[in-house]
Each structure stands twice: as C-alpha cells, then as structure tokens.
Amino acid sequence: MRSAVSTFAFRQAACPRRLPTQCSRFASSNAETAQKKTQDALGSAQKTAEKLWESSKKFLGPLGERAGSMLGSYRQPVMYNLSIARELLKQVYVAERLQPPTDLAVVRSAYSTLWSRASSQAYWRGILSSGEWAKVAIYAVEAYGIFKIGEIVGRRSVVGYNLH
Numbered sequence: 001m002r003s004a005v006s007t008f009a010f011r012q013a014a015c016p017r018r019l020p021t022q023c024s025r026f027a028s029s030n031a032e033t034a035q036k037k038t039q040d041a042l043g044s045a046q047k048t049a050e051k052l053w054e055s056s057k058k059f060l061g062p063l064g065e066r067a068g069s070m071l072g073s074y075r076q077p078v079m080y081n082l083s084i085a086r087e088l089l090k091q092v093y094v095a096e097r098l099q100p101p102t103d104l105a106v107v108r109s110a111y112s113t114l115w116s117r118a119s120s121q122a123y124w125r126g127i128l129s130s131g132e133w134a135k136v137a138i139y140a141v142e143a144y145g146i147f148k149i150g151e152i153v154g155r156r157s158v159v160g161y162n163l164h
Helices: 004-014 031-060 062-095 104-119 121-130 133-155
Strands: none
Touching: 031 062, 121 133
C-alpha cells in the first residue's frame, strides 16, 4: 500500500509548475472573438432597424413620420428591440420547423379532430383516468386568460366600457 505522501510527490513531479501569470484557457470561448461577434450583431441589428424604419416611413407616409416624431429619443431603442425580436422569432421559426398550413384541408382536419374529441365522452373518460385532465385544465385557464386580456385591450379599460 502506497502512502499519501508518495502519491502527492509523484503528482508534483509529473505535473510541471506554472507561474501565477500563466493561465490555461479553454478553446470554448475567447473574449475578443465574442466581443467582435457581439459588435457585429449589434451593427447588423441597427442596420436592419434603420431599413425597417425607412420602409415603414415609406409605407405609412405622413402617419409614419408622426409616429416617429412621437417616439422621439425612444425611436432607436424601440427599433433595436423590434429587430432583435424579429431575429429571435426567425430563429425559433427555423429551429422548430414551423410552417403555415399549405391548404384548407389541413386546417379543417385539425378543427374536426378538436371538435370530435371535445364532443366524445370516451375521450373525456380517458383523460380523467390517465391524469391528463390537469394539463387540459391549465390549457383552458391559459386560453381564458388570453381571451380576457384581449377583451381588456379591446375595451381599453380593465372594467366596463368607457362611455364618456
């Protein structure tokens, strides 16, 4: 059986000492490269935002000019955030392989499946026995919440309609 001292001495001899100024860097990241990529992404987003702003001004005409003047100094951050959101949504769209339905038959079959399940007592019994009812209940609460938020936005008031 070897002693702990001999094992420690062996490790010290096998591994050369490094000076405190010497650091081992891993190839996973490089600060300069990351900073350059960030600056490139920022520049690209700003160029895209400016293009979007110019096209919206052309499309909206004088109304677009008024909207731009109302934004004031917030125009640049708003346009930047919109372009970042657009790029993020584009990446999600590609990563999830999302695509709009190609024809009306696909939409019709999806809604007919939903309707047949909703009207089938056997489907509801299966959900109750398998424990999936909690997931369905959460989806229902989410849908109801989105509906209520849409009502509030449409009314422009939390409670009731503004009659004045």
